[in-house]
Amino acid sequence: MSDAWEEELLAEPYRIKVIEPVRRTTRQEREELIRRAGYNPFRLPAEAVYIDLLTDSGTSAMSDRQWAGLMIGDESYAGSRNFYHLQATVERIFGFPHVIPTHQGRAAENVLFTTLLKEGQVVPNNMHFDTTKAHVLHKGGRPVDCPVTAAYDPTQPEPFKGNVDLGKLEELIRTEGPAKIPFLMVTATCNSGGGQPVSLANLRGVKEVASRYGIPVFIDACRFAENAYFIKQREPGQAGRSLGEIAREMFSYADGCTMSAKKDALVNIGGFLALRDEQLYREASVWAVLFEGFPTYGGLAGRDLEAMARGLEEVLDESYLAHRIGQVEYLARRLLQAGVPIVEPPGGHAVYVDVRRFLPHLPQGQFPAWALSVALYVEAGVRSVEVGTVLAGRDPATGDHDYPRLELLRLAIPRRVYTQTHLELVARAIIRLYGQRDRIKGFRFTFEPPVLRHFTARFEPV
Ligand SMILES: *Cc1c(COP(=O)(O)O)cnc(C)c1O
Numbered sequence: 001m002s003d004a005w006e007e008e009l010l011a012e013p014y015r016i017k018v019i020e021p022v023r024r025t026t027r028q029e030r031e032e033l034i035r036r037a038g039y040n041p042f043r044l045p046a047e048a049v050y051i052d053l054l055t056d057s058g059t060s061a062m063s064d065r066q067w068a069g070l071m072i073g074d075e076s077y078a079g080s081r082n083f084y085h086l087q088a089t090v091e092r093i094f095g096f097p098h099v100i101p102t103h104q105g106r107a108a109e110n111v112l113f114t115t116l117l118k119e120g121q122v123v124p125n126n127m128h129f130d131t132t133k134a135h136v137l138h139k140g141g142r143p144v145d146c147p148v149t150a151a152y153d154p155t156q157p158e159p160f161k162g163n164v165d166l167g168k169l170e171e172l173i174r175t176e177g178p179a180k181i182p183f184l185m186v187t188a189t190c191n192s193g194g195g196q197p198v199s200l201a202n203l204r205g206v207k208e209v210a211s212r213y214g215i216p217v218f219i220d221a222c223r224f225a226e227n228a229y230f231i232k233q234r235e236p237g238q239a240g241r242s243l244g245e246i247a248r249e250m251f252s253y254a255d256g257c258t259m260s261a262k263k264d265a266l267v268n269i270g271g272f273l274a275l276r277d278e279q280l281y282r283e284a285s286v287w288a289v290l291f292e293g294f295p296t297y298g299g300l301a302g303r304d305l306e307a308m309a310r311g312l313e314e315v316l317d318e319s320y321l322a323h324r325i326g327q328v329e330y331l332a333r334r335l336l337q338a339g340v341p342i343v344e345p346p347g348g349h350a351v352y353v354d355v356r357r358f359l360p361h362l363p364q365g366q367f368p369a370w371a372l373s374v375a376l377y378v379e380a381g382v383r384s385v386e387v388g389t390v391l392a393g394r395d396p397a398t399g400d401h402d403y404p405r406l407e408l409l410r411l412a413i414p415r416r417v418y419t420q421t422h423l424e425l426v427a428r429a430i431i432r433l434y435g436q437r438d439r440i441k442g443f444r445f446t447f448e449p450p451v452l453r454h455f456t457a458r459f460e461p462v
Helices: 004-009 027-036 064-070 081-094 105-116 130-138 166-176 200-213 224-234 243-252 278-291 302-315 318-337 368-380 420-435
Strands: 098-102 122-125 142-145 184-187 217-220 256-260 271-275 350-354 385-387 408-412 443-447 458-461
Touching (some): 098 105, 098 278, 105 130, 105 271, 105 278, 122 166, 184 200, 200 217, 224 243, 224 318, 271 278, 302 318, 318 350, 368 385, 368 420, 368 443
Parallel strands (some): 122 142
Antiparallel strands (some): 098 271, 350 408
16 A cells, blocks of 8 residues: 555546657737637537546546457457357456447437337436436436435535435325336446446445335446445445445446446446346347347447457456546635635546636526636637536427526546646646636537537627
């Protein structure tokens, strides 16, 4: 074990073998670039961005072992050796004997939901991720979020804000009737709640409720390793266990999982559906063939399967996770020390700035979190993402903006990509903006698309 001063320094547990140059721009260039992008950071060419914190999805840096694995990709149509490697790895980590690779996480949702979910049925989750919710709706189902109340309070520093409210869950099962609920889902960590973890005790509780009514449980496992690390750090009695043991126990309470390998499998594309039951696996394989391809490749090349298997072998490494979660905590701490309001505690993959408190002079109708993301780009070439009024869209009934409870700026940290100095630059840029926050102006639409408006909209300063 390292000493306290070493831990505090948070030195990277890897060294650099290949570099990707990133270009720094001048403030004048950035003012022109963002103006030409219609003040929409999604419309910026990535090469005009110095530090890209848009998402942690598919943006990981692969290791030398993963890159080497690409060379032994077996591109056979059926039964590629890389599939067997992936299957053995998934069985060892998650305890599920059956795995169906998919091209990404939402494809695993599509295969599972097509197999199990009928029109008019209800799917409970701590909080549905956007694609999960959309797939439930697409099948004619009704997604219901059952998180603990603390999940909605950005100032309450609870250790497991991703937990399911077991009382609410059981009440829902009773009122709807168990026959209407084909399965329960738990998202770990809970992305829509800010990357907050779920405790082992809570997963055990979900399993108990589910067993009482004979309902299967599936985990949305995108950030399972980050969740396991939080359990080790925060849950009483878990500090002495290995992350592998904790992960194995997490999944022992489930019948299967959906996975986006673009997160905790440390690859740029991929996903899978893993299952305990052979009969269910056979039924799901039928749909997998239709949507994704033969069930031993699932929309991926053999080399992608190999990189995924190797990423899963690396992601539970304790020094990696201590650094990964440590980076997020470091950025959060730097901002808090300077008085910048953020959602507390920070989650596993991102820091969320609480923009209602950062820019109280801007009305929500002038898109404060959007304005802050533009200001941060102009200040330092850092791309972040608004999770606020622009993202929320319009209320179909009234036609007005569907003003969300929280107006947030998300700084998602890609895995193994940026150094401490990069994060320090991000912190200093935000702290500088906080010092001049009165000068930040709001925005209005010059072009507003009818759906998913944040991706392609254009704006002008008010
Ligand atoms: C990213 C994500 C998904 C969907 O995965 P994709 O690979 O983007 O299709 C599902 N659930 C959660 C919690 C996610 O974060």
